Amino acid sequence: MAGDDAFEDFYLGSRHRVVTFLYAMGGDRAEAQDAAQEAYLRAWQRWSTVSGYDDPEAWVRTVGYRLCVNRWRKARNRMVAYRRHGPAEPARPPNEDTVALVEALRRLPEPERLAIALHHLLDLPVAEVAAQTGVPVNTVKSRLVRGRRTLASLLDRDLPGEYSHA
CATH class of the missing domain: 1.10.10.10 (Winged helix-like DNA-binding domain superfamily/Winged helix DNA-binding domain)
Structure with missing residues (x-):
């Protein structure tokens, strides 16, 4: 139970800074909140390890940032594919x-x-x-x-x- 309290204290003390950082890096508040949530989930799942790091917040920030980068990369790849293939032809009406x-x-x-x-x-x-x-x-x-x-x-x-x- 002590680990749960420690994580909660960590989360409450750092969440605003992490979301602000991710928002500043990506410019999308909802995306920043989603990435932060996922990063904190991963930290909580590994809390026995992450809590021993010199700077657990830096770990969460890094994970959140990498999640954002992966999402940006996927979005960019979708756009490249869209430009390469063009829009799908409109479906013809049924006969x-x-x-x-x-x-x-x-x-x-x-x-x-x-x-x-x-x-x-x-x-x-x-x-x-x-x-x-x-x-x-x-x-x-x-x-x-x-x-x-x-x-x-x-x-x-x-x-x-x-x-x-x-």
Whole structure:
């Protein structure tokens, strides 16, 4: 318990200086507070060692500063990659068929929609769909048949191998 009290005294006596230093170095108060918090956490985890240093505050300052530098380096690398590759092309709007299919899928009962999505969109075998949904294989097969028929009628299309009765 004495170690906890010593750390608390250390923390209360040095936190303002450490955050001020990190803020002055990086110019971002929130970033300075985050780095200081992480540095103090690391000091607390190693308090039996850090407390024996000539200047534990210098250790915390150094750790906090290195954390900030690593964050700056990562941000810089993201910017370099962004400049190199440019912005991502905007996503094209979905075509009419996609919009119609999504609307039709929304109208299916959830168990049929789930079976259709797992089997046809993720290419899972029927047995795997059954395992993931916790139902027998024949139930999955029935849901797939009903779901495909409903989709065909909603999309006003014939299923392969079936003929229109018109």
